[in-house]
C-alpha cells in the first residue's frame with residue numbers, strides 16, 4: 001500500500017506558487033528544467049524513482065523523465081505549440097496542443113468529443129482543426145468533460161450553445177464547474193446536462209464509451225475506455241482523465257488520487273486496454289507516436305499500440321511512483 005509523508009506547511013506554502021500555474025490557469029508556465037538528484041541521496045524520493053524506473057522499463061521512460069523530479073514539473077500552457085490535427089485511428093482524431101488535447105470519436109450517430117479544450121480556443125484551435133480533418137461541428141452530439149478544470153471544460157459552453165452538443169460530466173465535477181469563480185477569469189460552466197456514472201456506458205451510434213470515476217485531481221474526475229478501429233483490427237483505448245502533473249498540490253486528496261490510479265490500472269487491465277491516450281500528452285510519448293504514424297507503412301504495427309498486456313498497469317504504476325517521489329521531495333525539501 002502507499003505510504004505518504006505529510007507535507008510541511010512551509011512546503012504547501014511554497015507550492016502555492018505552482019498552484020496558480022497549473023493547467024487550470026490559462027497563463028503560460030515558464031519552463032524550468034527539472035532538478036535531478038544523485039543516486040547517493042538514499043531517501044524516499046530515490047526509492048520511488050527506482051520503483052518508477054523498474055515499472056517503466058523502456059516503454060514509459062518519458063513518464064520518469066517528466067514526472068520523477070524534485071523540481072518544478074512542466075505542466076504546459078495555453079499557448080504551447082499546436083499539434084498537427086490527426087486521425088489517429090479510423091474513428092479517433094486528436095486536436096490541440098502538445099500539452100492539452102481534445103479527442104474526437106467519430107460514430108455512426110455523430111461526433112463525441114472527449115474534453116473541449118480552452119474556452120478561448122474553440123474558434124482558433126478546435127474548429128479549424130475539425131475543419132482540417134473534414135469534421136463538421138454541427139455533428140457534435142456529446143462532449144464528455146473528463147474533469148472540471150478550465151482547460152478541459154472551457155470550450156464546452158460554446159459547443160453546447162452553438163451546436164446543441166450535450167455535455168457529460170460526473171455529478172461531483174458538475175459541482176466543481178458550477179462553483180468556478182468566473183469573476184476571477186475562470187470560464188463560465190456549461191448549462192447542467194448529463195451526468196456520467198461509474199461503468200454506465202455513454203452510447204452514441206455504434207460507439208460505447210465507458211466512464212469510470214477516478215477522484216483525486218478533482219472530486220469527480222473520470223477516465224474513459226472505448227474501442228478504437230485500425231482497419232480490420234479493433235483495440236481498446238483508455239484516457240485517464242485526472243492526471244495531476246504536480247501531485248503534492250492535491251494535499252488531502254492524495255490518498256484518493258493514488259487509490260484511483262491503482263483502481264483504474266485494474267479496470268484497464270481487465271478490459272484489455274492496449275492503447276493509452278492522455279488529455280495532457282506530455283509524458284506518454286505521443287509526439288513520437290504521431291511521427292511514427294505519419295511514416296507508417298502498410299503492415300507496420302500501429303504506433304499507439306502498447307508493447308505488452310501489462311503495459312497499461314506499468315504506465316499507471318510509473319505515474320504513481322513518480323507522483324509519490326514528488327510528494328517525498330516536497331516533504332523532504334519543505
Ligand SMILES: [Zn+2]
Pocket residue numbers: 023024147149217
Ligand atoms: Zn486539471
